[in-house]
Amino acid sequence: MIFFSLICVLLAASVQHMLPSPPVTAVGIDLGTTFSCIATFNDGEVEVVVNAEGSTITPSVLFVPEDGSDLVVGEYARAAAARQNGTLLYDAKRLIGKRFDAERLAVEAAELPFEVGAHIVRRLRAAAERRVGAEVRLAVLAVPVGFARQQIEATREAAMLAGFEVMRTIHEPTAAAMAYGLHEGGGAGGSLTVLVYDMGGGTLDVSLLLLTNGIFEVVAAAGDNRLGGQDFSAAMLDELVARASTAAEVDETAVRADRETMRAMREEAERVKADCAGVFYDGDIGATISLDLPPRLAAAAPLALSRADYEAMPRVTELFERSMAPVAQVLARAGVAAAEVGKMMEPNCAVSPEEAAAILTDRKRISVGATEAALHGRVAGDVER
Numbered sequence: 001m002i003f004f005s006l007i008c009v010l011l012a013a014s015v016q017h018m019l020p021s022p023p024v025t026a027v028g029i030d031l032g033t034t035f036s037c038i039a040t041f042n043d044g045e046v047e048v049v050v051n052a053e054g055s056t057i058t059p060s061v062l063f064v065p066e067d068g069s070d071l072v073v074g075e076y077a078r079a080a081a082a083r084q085n086g087t088l089l090y091d092a093k094r095l096i097g098k099r100f101d102a103e104r105l106a107v108e109a110a111e112l113p114f115e116v117g118a119h120i121v122r123r124l125r126a127a128a129e130r131r132v133g134a135e136v137r138l139a140v141l142a143v144p145v146g147f148a149r150q151q152i153e154a155t156r157e158a159a160m161l162a163g164f165e166v167m168r169t170i171h172e173p174t175a176a177a178m179a180y181g182l183h184e185g186g187g188a189g190g191s192l193t194v195l196v197y198d199m200g201g202g203t204l205d206v207s208l209l210l211l212t213n214g215i216f217e218v219v220a221a222a223g224d225n226r227l228g229g230q231d232f233s234a235a236m237l238d239e240l241v242a243r244a245s246t247a248a249e250v251d252e253t254a255v256r257a258d259r260e261t262m263r264a265m266r267e268e269a270e271r272v273k274a275d276c277a278g279v280f281y282d283g284d285i286g287a288t289i290s291l292d293l294p295p296r297l298a299a300a301a302p303l304a305l306s307r308a309d310y311e312a313m314p315r316v317t318e319l320f321e322r323s324m325a326p327v328a329q330v331l332a333r334a335g336v337a338a339a340e341v342g343k344m345m346e347p348n349c350a351v352s353p354e355e356a357a358a359i360l361t362d363r364k365r366i367s368v369g370a371t372e373a374a375l376h377g378r379v380a381g382d383v384e385r
Contacts (some may be wrong), residue, residue, distance in 0.1 A: 016238035026138040026167065027128050029159060031117050033202025033228055036060045038124040040132060051127045054149035058123060060201075062089045062116050073123045082259055089116050117158030125162050139164040142172045142176060144203045144223060151225075171218070173198050173207035193219075193342045197327065202228035206326040208334045208341075223327035227319065229273075235315035236276075237269035240305075244293055247300035276310040 026041050027049075035057040039048040048056045053075050063077035066085040081088040128136045139159055143152050156166045173196035185211045191212045198205040205223040209216050244265075245252035255261055268291060288304040309317060331338065 019315075022277070024214045025132050025134065025136055026140065027136055027164075028140050028142070029121060029124060029164075030142045030172075031121060031155060031158065032060055032200055034060060034230060035201065036120050036124060038128050040128055040136070047131070049124070049128045049131050051123070052130075058120065058127075060117075060120055062119050064089065069120060073119050078263070082263060108194055115158070115161065116125050117155065118161035121159050121162035121164070125164065137163065137165050137372070138167055140167050141169045143169045144172060144198075144200075144205045144225065169205070170207075171221075172200075173205055173209065173218075173221075193336065193340060195327075195330070195341045195344045197344065199323070200228050201230050203224075204228060204323055204326060208336060219336075220330045222329040222333070224322060224326055231319055232316060233266075233270050233273050235313055236273045236310070237266055238315065239313050240269050240272065240291065241258060241265055243305075244291070244297040244300040244303060247303055248293075248297045249299065250296065258296060261294045261296045265297075268292055273304055273310070276305070276307045 025305055028039050028041065028046075030037055036059075037048060037057045039046055051074070052056050055075070058074040059077065061074065061077040063072040063080045064087045065072070065080070066087075072080040074234060077088060080086070125136060139158055141155055143155055147155070149225075152169055156169065157164050179212065194208045194209040194211060196205070196209060198207075203223060203225045204227045205221070207221045208219045210219050211217075241255060242252060245255050270289065272289050288306045291301070291305065292301045293301055311320070
């Protein structure tokens, strides 16, 4: 989701003339729950910036060593956490702008969520400045449509702490629709109703947009800031660990206490989840996906999972049900029937009115995590978790 949503921010900003004329370089920032990225806009051109590790995306993770040594941001943070004692901070976007006592935290963090975000944005800024060879200060931020004012302000504060002047924030679904050129689909006298279903790593945004004469109006919006692809990954991880432990005849508790085994299983759960989303588009729900198991669970091989198995997982079923609630809320608030939706978008996938109506009336056809699947496919071999 991040790769496209970032470009969406910049293209939408360009359309709305929010960015200054060249030679000033401005950037678009997507501070995501799972990954973050940055792109430059200069002289009408958008370029997604490659970080020091050679990737266009940076994991939204910060490791604070117990011994007081330097913080580790991004790709190497999880590896550092496996090697030494300290606190691994992630999912800060889910907490940003909220009081810590409003959430059940697994660990006590010395950093506030927006400060964690600032460390990540600072890393992104450094990459952008290396690319353009000059200081970069102007930024446009993408924010979930469900963010309250204090959450948006906290996101702005994270960027400001990193040294940016925030020109504007823009809702991710609106930016996505514009970037896909949908603003050109409602010509003079015409209109188009667009449902944007945007499942990110940690948040779900659903918006109903009305396009008239090239101008978007947000008719209704809803979301769940505690539901995202990571929740499906966690459900997949629990299922895979349980199945593999049983098949290998090893103690599941001992497996979960093994850091290296769990690290490998998390990677495998992410891959299998993405593949399960991918087979939906091929129309073969019974296709099986073979598991690549770490040494401790190797005795469980061969082990495979199908999309049907994935959907049948109780936790996944519960998450699917939750994901449809904002869709129902948006349609109810707007007084629009599913069949009246002219186009439905998951960023990375725009479908026909008939397909949109079918998706909206059949929860099993919502491919949660499909955008993440596309993202992982694009960067597989580019990012080493």
